[in-house]
Amino acid sequence: MKVALPKYMMILAIAGLSSRSCRAFAPTLTRSYTTTIGATSSSRLFSAAAEVDEKQAPVAPKKKVRTRRILSGVQPTGSLHLGNYLGAIKQWVEFQNTGKFADAEDLEGKSFDDEKKDENVEIVNENFFCVVDLHAITVPQDPGDLEESTLASAALYIAAGIDPEKSKIFVQSHVPAHSELAWLLNCATPMNWLERMIQFKDKAKKAGTESVGVGLFTYPILMAADILLYQADRVPVGEDQRQHLELARDIVRRFNGEYCKGNPYKKRCKKAGIPSYPAFTEPEAMIVKAGGARVMSLTDGTNKMSKSDPADGSRINVLDPPKVIRDKIKRCKTDALPGVEWDNPERPESTNLLNIYAAVQPGRTRENILEEVKDMKWGEFKPLLAEAVVAHLEPIQKRYAEVRADEEYLRGVLKEGAEAADAIASKTLKSAKVAMGFSVPN
Structure with missing residues (x-):
């Protein structure tokens, strides 16, 4: 790698x-925690008991x-x-x-x-x-x-x-x-x-x-x-x-x-x-x-996504506009095999794109995702993936613009x-x- x-x-x-x-x-x-039992004024019995309890009250370690x-x-x-x-x-x-x-x-x-x-x-x-x-x-x-x-x-x-x-x-x-x-x-x-x-x-x-x-x-x-x-x-x-x-x-x-x-x-x-x-x-x-x-390159599913890769199309930057994200995913490397599947060593790009799809939808299981997309062609799956990534990054991009605009706060x-x-x-x-x-x- x-x-x-x-x-x-x-x-x-x-x-x-x-x-x-x-x-x-x-x-x-x-930090110490101490429990005590207080006395009531309505009964000498309770008062006497309280005195004993106060002396013998258990002290939490x-x-x-x-x-x-x-x-x-x-x-x-x-x-x-x-x-x-x-x-x-x-x-x-x-x-x-x-x-x-x-x-x-x-x-x-x-x-x-x-x-x-x-x-x-x-x-x-x-x-x-x-x-x-x-x-x-x-x-x-x-x-x-x-x-x-x-x-x-x-x-x-x-x-x-x-x-x-x-x-x-x-x-x-x-x-x-x-x-x-x-x-x-x-x-x-x-x-x-x-x-x-x-x-x-x-x-x-x-x-x-x-x-x-x-x-x-x-x-x-x-x-x-x-x-x-x-x-x-x-x-x-x-x-x-x-x-x-x-x-x-x-x-x-x-x-x-x-x-x-x-x-x-x-x-x-x-x-x-x-x-x-x-x-x-x-x-x-x-x-x-x-x-x-683990997110890999969009142009080579066997290499990690990297800032140093000279090809900007190899990665999705967090601040990329929606149109850029859609274009990068549309052009990303895939294969000619039917369907989409996880963990096939012969299909690293398929695994990578599914990993990204799952990561930007944290509430879903692999089984649930696979049931949705396993029979899709790449032309069907890529737009779905792009919209999921755009939706996930949108609130981050909005908040970033607010924070970066307030340099005194930052x-x-x-x-x-x-x-x-x-x-x-x-x-x-x-x-x-x-x-x-x-x-x-x-």
């Missing part, structure tokens, strides 16, 4: 369960509050397309509103069960969604376009359902800790670890090493910094990011082992007024199952989001700097 590295849909969705009660950057709150953080981002290069929306942003909205993750499994293929609850633990979700502009510049960007692309991406987050009252939205470069920690980790990571990264090899081979920037080589460390700043212990990633998550785990082990042990480290932490825990939490991978949200949302993210990220950065022996301000 072709992967466009510098413009990939970055699923950084960080699911951090912070359980260290005294750790500065992941505070744990407690204090609940521990664990913070689960999600940090996700998409690059602002080009227009966000249907694959970005269905594969990432729509999932962010669902988690924001339900607190549930998409199906995911660990590196051994075992499913995570986030439905198992400890009655003595209250989980509080903190959602951070960023526009990862620092990742975007791993390839040259037009300075005249980058700012508008960044603001447009943030506006689309809101239009798609990310609620600033429930989640924080910010621009990656507005939180300096991301780039500063990346530099510290650059200096602590062996070069041969990066030389093993498959995606860099693929991209460098296509572009030629003479024209590839150093940032493209080291960007997996920036991704590691993004993850580690928020002290995540679980990180849902796509299969294509598995190797980068493993790199982040290796960096944690190396950094904590080299800088966060022994009495000298404890003395540095004491002097700086911070706990002497290791600087970083080692994240565990949650491999996100693609499912029906910039206010981004400022508030950056301040909230910085409050967490700067504490982790300070811990890392103290561990390495930097002089930090009081």
Whole structure:
């Protein structure tokens, strides 16, 4: 599968369960629940009973509050397309509103069960969604376009359902800790670890090493910094990011082992007024199952829909006008076989178009959809698909126009989001700097 590295849909969705009660950057709150039985004045018996009950009233155990953080981002290069929306942003909205993750499994293929609850633990979700502009510049960007692309991406987050009252939205470069920690980790990571990264090899081979920037080589460390700043212990990633998550785990082990042990480290932490825990939490991978949200190219059903594809007809952009959407679907690649069917390896375009049709109609089952369309010819199915996509995107496009027109509101949302993210990220950065022996301000 072709992967466009510098413009990939970055699923950084960080699911951090912070359980260290005294750790500065992941505070744990407690909440107590006490039940009491009051006395009535009508009877001494009831009064006496009340006195006994008050003394012996059961006290519910204090609940521990664990913070689960999600940090996700998409690059602002080009227009966000249907694959970005269905594969990432729509999932962010669902988690924001339900607190549930998409199906995911660990590196051994075992499913995570986030439905198992400890009655003595209250989980509080903190959602951070960023526009990862620092990742975007791993390839040259037009300075005249980058700012508008960044603001447009943030506006689309809101239009798609990310609620600033429930989640924080910010621009990656507005939180300096991301780039500063990346530099510290650059200096602590062996070069041969990066030389093993498959995606860099693929991209460098296509572009030629003479024209590839150093940032493209080291960007997996920036991704590691993004993850580690928020002290995540679980990180849902796509299969294509598995190797980068493993790199982040290796960096944690190396950094904590080299800088966060022994009495000298404890003395540095004491002097700086911070706990002497290791600087970083080692994240565990949650491999996100693609499912029906996997959207492929309209011109090649075996490749993912991509911003970097030079053919605009290969993708449906979220902001495409209805006529453009209809034209793209009318011209999209199909086959000469009769009917429409799912999961036939010989018919990838059929599966892709059915996946899109199902994704924009979330209330319907595969069986119900197949019963409707299985005997249709492509000339019948394509207009049906086009109208379903247009109907699904229409409210998003309308809301986007409203948000983007109010730049004061949009910039206010981004400022508030950056301040909230910085409050967490700067504490982790300070811990890392103290561990390495930097002089930090009081």
